[in-house]
Amino acid sequence: MDETRTKNRILDLRNFSVDYGWGDGAVRAVDNVTMHVDRSTVVGIAGESGSGKSTLIYGFTRLLRAPGVIAGGEALFNLSDASASEGNFINLVTATESEMRRVRWSNISIVLQSALSALNPVLRVRAQFDQVLKTHRPHMSKSQRRDRTIELLALVGLNEDRLRRYPHELSGGQRQRVMIALALTLNPSLVVMDEPTTALDVVTQREIIGKLAELRSQFGFAMIFITHDLSLLVELADEIVVMYAGTVVERAPAQTLYDSPRHPYTLGLLSSFPPMHGARTELTGIPGSPPDLSDMPGGCRFHPRCPYAMERCARETPPLAQVTNESRSVACWLHAGDEDAAVPVELRRVGVERHPPLGAENAEGET
């Protein structure tokens, strides 16, 4: 790894695993995940419910609730800022509680799915900000804290009259804006978003996504964005990681993944959501349901649901390997360069334009 890549790397997860439970009763919810996030980039993590995407982020942020435990691996986080000449990494897995407290919110902040339950119901908006500022910026005066809060609310398009409101007095979209403003309070270098728009209506979703993209380009924080909605992710993310049953099955630049998925599961996910633009297509979805973590199928974990499964898939687990000549990885035997494996046409396409330009859909007419 060369010098510039090191200092531009924000988070490096290496063979990261999370278990629920101990000893014989333990089930592995996140299995040997290796991924990284570079400074100022947006990495999307997609997958069904139970794929381990949320467990992964609660794992490396050390917010797992019992009986969740980190079972192995490293989570290296870069504490230095963008101007530093080299990275200063801390392993979040082995960090002490007091070291973690310094990293929390100053360097890594989190936005959860439901802002109503994520905001303390008995505190006014202003007090929620005060709590953070008093803890991490003890030298700030009352009026400085107030100014900072107003500034942050303005960033997310909220008027300062929201200061005295309680969470239950705000609309769903406003609450999530408050949550985002709260997440940016200390200028973190990484903001983790756990399905921040899932609980919102489509129009508000668009506004929030637009706001996030704008804020990211303004402040240059990196983002991990978790969702099961791949079409949403493709507009925001630089890179997308697809998880299935606790493992990473595919990783690729966002548009590339969207246009030409290589893993059958990714293709299934893409067929489960209507495209944002373009012609109506039949939603096929993925047959079956995610595997039971305590009874994981052998070989490739997706093979019982995979329409292209081969005999080999039930026996051997495919590694996450780089696709030849491309900046992407996939864990699938179809793409292992095996002569016998006939790669189906849907998984072979290169750079297919999945969505025609805006306006073209009118020409399609009724189907």
Place this chain on the structure above:
Amino acid sequence: MRIIGRRLLLYVLTAWVAISVNFLLPHLMPGNPIQTLIGKLQGQVTPQEIEAIRLSFGGGIDKGLLSQYFTYIDQLFHGNLGVSITLSSPVSTILKASVPWTIGLIGVSTLLSFLIGTVSGALLGWTRGSRLDALIPTATFFQAIPYFFLATVMLLIFGSNLHWFPVLGAYSQNLHPGWTWPFVASAFRYAELPVVSIVLSSVAGWMLGMRNMMITVAAEDFVLMSVAMGLSKRKVIMTAARNAVLPSIANLSLAIGLVVSGALLVELVFNYPGVGDLLLNAVQNEDYPLIQGIFLVITLAVLAANLLADVVYLALDPRTRTETVA
């Protein structure tokens, strides 16, 4: 403030209904206090004396129920609760003598029990699964054994045998009641054992309630967020406790309202002057003015406690402050 005003109006209305029911109740009950009194004299009275007794209680002045009702209300506003039949002194004087003792003893015990139970419950809830959990069966054990048995055993061991605490009464008989230091100190000293016994037998309820709420609230997203925000452990626990305490506050208000009704068993075991004992005697002797007086005080105390709880709840939980369009 408008919400409090509206609540206040509701309480005034409730109080009026309660007072009216209180007035009607003796009229609906069987029996007759004069008959009871005469019965007690066991025939050693002449018919003239019976007539005299009847007249002295307002007999013969047969007024309609409605007119009696207005007289009752009018007297009530003048602080006149009538004269006790058995004790032959004004009900208000009798109440003034016993209500403060009850409020002092049961009130302090209730508050102590609430504080100890809630604080320990919060910690137990936060550290659930730890060795501290052994406190729960211990506390429920003391709540499970009948109170009179617990109190009697405590009185026997710590009072009569070990002489750690004074027994019988609310203060040393050598002292004159008054706001003097020796008297107040003596009152405290005599209250110790009853207070400990009440707290011991009631703390489990507060503890379990708070512990369970704490476990529920600790699983909420905003508690997880307060950890993610890097707040100190103390602040994180306070965030959870602040939200978990709300149901306990509601229960406390109900408990405070019942303080005035006294605790008969406590008063009997420790020979403590109080409302419980007074009410028992009043009911046995069909002493209507006294029964009415005690009921009135209890009713008003419950209402006042509920109003207090409403105000505290409004202050603690902003979600209850939402104005509903009338």
